[in-house]
Amino acid sequence: MTELSPCGADARSVDNAREGLRLVEELRPDVLISDIGMPRMDGYASIAAVRQLPAASGGRTPAIALTVFGSSQDRTRAFLAGFDAHSCPSPSSLTNSPRCCSA
Numbered sequence: 001m002t003e004l005s006p007c008g009a010d011a012r013s014v015d016n017a018r019e020g021l022r023l024v025e026e027l028r029p030d031v032l033i034s035d036i037g038m039p040r041m042d043g044y045a046s047i048a049a050v051r052q053l054p055a056a057s058g059g060r061t062p063a064i065a066l067t068v069f070g071s072s073q074d075r076t077r078a079f080l081a082g083f084d085a086h087s088c089p090s091p092s093s094l095t096n097s098p099r100c101c102s103a
Contacts, residue, residue, distance in 0.1 A: 017046035024050055024058040036067035036078065043067070047082040 005011070012027070014020045017038050024032060032050065036043035043065055053059035063085075065078040070088030078086040 017041035017043070017049075020046060021049050021053075024061055025053060028058045029061060032061050032063040033066050034063060034083075036065050036069055036074075043083075044077065044081040051082040 012023060012029075014023055017034075018041060020032075020034065023029075032047075034043045034046055038046070041049075047063055047065075050061060050063065051059055063083045065081075065083040065086045067074065067078070067086070067088060074088075075086045
C-alpha cells in the first residue's frame with residue numbers, strides 16, 4: 001500500500017476480508033478499496049458485511065471494487081452488492097498507481 005503514500009494517503013492492507021471488516025470498524029477510513037476475488041469471504045460478501053454496520057461504525061464508508069472482473073455484469077453485481085465504484089485497471093496502471101489517486 002506504500003504506492004498510495006505519495007498521494008498523502010495513510011493506507012492499510014489486511015490479509016483477509018474479516019480483518020478488513022475489523023479495520024473498518026476500528027479506523028472508519030475515508031475510503032475502502034477491496035478486491036472482489038478474495039478467498040473464503042469474497043468482496044461481495046465483505047461489502048455486504050460492511051453495509052450491515054451502523055454508519056457510526058463505518059457502514060457508509062465509500063467503497064471501490066478493484067478487480068479484474070470487468071464485464072458489465074460484474075460491474076452491476078458490484079454496485080448491487082454495495083460498492084460505490086468499480087475499477088478494472090490494466091496491469092500497467094497498477095505499477096503507476098500514484099497517478100490513479102492524483103486529483
